Amino acid sequence: MPKLKTRKSAQKRYKRTGTGQFLRRHAFKGHLLCKKSNSQKRKLSQKICVTTSDSKPIKLMLPY
Numbered sequence: 001m002p003k004l005k006t007r008k009s010a011q012k013r014y015k016r017t018g019t020g021q022f023l024r025r026h027a028f029k030g031h032l033l034c035k036k037s038n039s040q041k042r043k044l045s046q047k048i049c050v051t052t053s054d055s056k057p058i059k060l061m062l063p064y
Contacts, residue, residue, distance in 0.1 A: 007061040014050065014058055022050040022058050 014022045026044040
């Protein structure tokens with residue numbers, strides 16, 4: 001059986017934790033930041049866990 005390939009786009013966006021959950025970045029943090037408040041930008045900088053319903057396709061994209 002051939003080796004499973006990792007989706008490189010998913011590898012750049014998600015990181016697996018020790019418990020098996022996935023971390024992702026917030027959206028709306030790329031540009032147009034001068035109109036956003038400092039507290040909003042600070043909250044958007046934090047990582048967030050992916051929901052369990054969305055993590056199943058990510059597990060298929062990141063087999064290792």
